[in-house]
Amino acid sequence: MTQDPLLRDMPPEDFRRAGHEVIDWIADYLRDPRQFPVLPDTHPGQLTGLLPASAPEHGEPMERILEDFRKLILPHSTLWNHPLFFSYFSVSSSGPGILAETLTAALNMNGMLWKSSPAVTELEQVTLGWLREWLRLPESFFGIIHDTASLSTFHAILAARMFADPDIRERGASPGFVLYTSEHAHSSVEKGALALGIGQRYVRKISSDEAFRMRPDALRQAIAADRAAGLRPFCAVATVGTTSTTSVDPVAAIADICEEENIWLHVDAAYGGHAAILPEYGHYLEGAARAHSLVINPHKWLFTPIDLSAFYTRYPQALRGALSLVPEYLRTPDDPLILNYMDYGVALGRRFRALKLWFVMRYFGRESIAALIRNHIRMTQDLARLIEADARFELCAPVPMSLICFRLRGPDEATRTLLEKLNQTHSAFFSHTALHDRFVMRWAIGNIHTTWEDIVKTWNLVQSLAPQ
Numbered sequence: 001m002t003q004d005p006l007l008r009d010m011p012p013e014d015f016r017r018a019g020h021e022v023i024d025w026i027a028d029y030l031r032d033p034r035q036f037p038v039l040p041d042t043h044p045g046q047l048t049g050l051l052p053a054s055a056p057e058h059g060e061p062m063e064r065i066l067e068d069f070r071k072l073i074l075p076h077s078t079l080w081n082h083p084l085f086f087s088y089f090s091v092s093s094s095g096p097g098i099l100a101e102t103l104t105a106a107l108n109m110n111g112m113l114w115k116s117s118p119a120v121t122e123l124e125q126v127t128l129g130w131l132r133e134w135l136r137l138p139e140s141f142f143g144i145i146h147d148t149a150s151l152s153t154f155h156a157i158l159a160a161r162m163f164a165d166p167d168i169r170e171r172g173a174s175p176g177f178v179l180y181t182s183e184h185a186h187s188s189v190e191k192g193a194l195a196l197g198i199g200q201r202y203v204r205k206i207s208s209d210e211a212f213r214m215r216p217d218a219l220r221q222a223i224a225a226d227r228a229a230g231l232r233p234f235c236a237v238a239t240v241g242t243t244s245t246t247s248v249d250p251v252a253a254i255a256d257i258c259e260e261e262n263i264w265l266h267v268d269a270a271y272g273g274h275a276a277i278l279p280e281y282g283h284y285l286e287g288a289a290r291a292h293s294l295v296i297n298p299h300k301w302l303f304t305p306i307d308l309s310a311f312y313t314r315y316p317q318a319l320r321g322a323l324s325l326v327p328e329y330l331r332t333p334d335d336p337l338i339l340n341y342m343d344y345g346v347a348l349g350r351r352f353r354a355l356k357l358w359f360v361m362r363y364f365g366r367e368s369i370a371a372l373i374r375n376h377i378r379m380t381q382d383l384a385r386l387i388e389a390d391a392r393f394e395l396c397a398p399v400p401m402s403l404i405c406f407r408l409r410g411p412d413e414a415t416r417t418l419l420e421k422l423n424q425t426h427s428a429f430f431s432h433t434a435l436h437d438r439f440v441m442r443w444a445i446g447n448i449h450t451t452w453e454d455i456v457k458t459w460n461l462v463q464s465l466a467p468q
């Protein structure tokens with residue numbers, strides 16, 4: 001009996017043909033992404049203008065959809081998985097991660113409960129255990145996957161508040177809880193506090209030293225002043241690898257203060273934590289084992305497709321106490337061996353993100369991951385020396401990882417113009433930040449395809465566009 005075409009999925013043979021075409025396209029893309037410009041030459045609204053205002057009434061052939069992907073979508077895309085993407089934090093998808101994402105979509109499982117798909121929950125526990133071991137963190141760190149570091153940090157602040165005031169669940173928040181972080185912390189920390197109703201006036205941005213690291217003495221003073229004013233310090237967030245410069249806050253000294261003051265310590269190691277997989281950079285996470293929670297984003301520097309953020313806490317009961325709410329339709333028998341992740345986060349539905357991390361960790365192994373990260377750091381250090389050797393430029397911050405902050409000597413305008421000219425070539429993509437109120441270019445290296453040749457070529461381009 002033939003099926004009514006209006007009532008069926010794509011026929012398996014059509015899927016197979018189109019699937020081969022898609023995989024062929026990806027393989028060609030990955031063989032050399034340089035065949036495409038990293039930045040599109042697009043003006044706002046341009047793609048929207050090229051697309052129909054309404055969805056089709058009748059289904060269209062996959063060939064046409066794929067053709068439009070190539071002709072319409074791709075030319076208006078900024079290619080993050082590109083060796084000449086040096087902006088923000090340069091990140092990487094990778095072959096094994098891409099394959100796993102495809103399988104995740106095919107199975108379309110939802111890991112809200114252990115019962116809703118045991119593999120989703122158990123693989124998440126296993127892979128996060130593996131990652132914890134690579135980072136040399138203790139087994140007492142419970143792990144859960146969120147989409148982004150922003151959401152992980154939101155959950156850290158939420159747990160911290162529950163830890164400080166368990167009645168909050170029933171009573172609701174009251175003002176006066178104070179959160180501390182460095183002036184160089186990522187905006188997600190303040191945003192998490194905003195979302196939780198902490199109030200911007202209760203977020204303290206602690207000053208940093210000459211290497212952009214949070215000053216423990218300033219933290220101590222701020223806490224004392226707030227206590228004297230009758231406020232309730234409850235959470236401090238230290239960063240390992242700040243967004244502007246990859247500076248590393250002195251986590252051990254901050255942990256001492258948090259222990260003395262009985263304050264929750266969250267470590268934002270979203271990017272920089274990966275360096276600690278290498279024994280020679282293990283000290284970047286010194287003191288982190290004493291934190292109450294920590295976030296690291298494998299989608300930043302562990303070659304895992306966006307999105308996957310790993311959140312760890314020594315106090316999962318604080319999350320559970322704050323968030324567990326089980327309606328009848330989600331009730332399952334109590335079993336101490338069963339973990340229902342929905343009890344530990346705001347989201348109910350949970351994608352099978354652990355699969356891609358499992359594929360990536362197994363395919364590369366620790367040795368290859370460490371070699372890739374080490375190579376990124378080494379190329380970055382070598383590039384820093386090239387930049388230093390050109391008298392027109394100055395480095396604006398130490399280079400502890402794989403990011404360089406640099407500028408043209410003199411007024412900001414020259415660096416701004418250089419950045420614009422560079423990005424207008426569409427062949428490399430840089431971003432900027434401000435340090436000591438000066439405009440600074442950021443050169444981030446972190447894509448699996450980036451070679452030393454790419455870097456030298458791009459440096460030659462930078463030099464040729466700079467004032468002679």
Ligand SMILES: Cc1ncc(COP(=O)(O)O)c(C=O)c1O
Nearest residue numbers: 148149150186188241242243270
């Ligand atoms: C140090 C740090 N923390 C947090 C974030 C936020 O990451 P996400 O986009 O996963 O929310 C970033 C983003 O770059 C970051 O650099």
